[in-house]
Amino acid sequence: MARCDVCGNDYDKAFRITLADGSSGTYDSFECAIHAVAPTCEHCGCRIIGHGAESGGRFFCCAHCASHAGVEGIEDRA
Structure with a gap:
């Protein structure tokens, strides 16, 4: 499982987003991803x-x- 960079939830369906500048993060929901990168x-x-x-x-x-x-x-x- 992977831990969400925003809320810390350890989730088996977490996903990773990589931005154009090469930075990336792991998130357990689109809500957390939006909070982090939008x-x-x-x-x-x-x-x-x-x-x-x-x-x-x-x-x-x-x-x-x-x-x-x-x-x-x-x-x-x-």
Whole structure:
């Protein structure tokens, strides 16, 4: 069995995620994986599990949050 890097649970169905930079982690659930590797919205603080929006190296969960942070030109719909 493998131990989750986030919660410490020793689980026979744990999985490993390797990021593009070569770092990796072991997780027992998608919830723990999201907590560990998903970026955080700069405005509201939620974890970005969809496409989100990026501007100048800043990450946002949606155009609404980006606009509240002063970013222009990002729309949720084209």
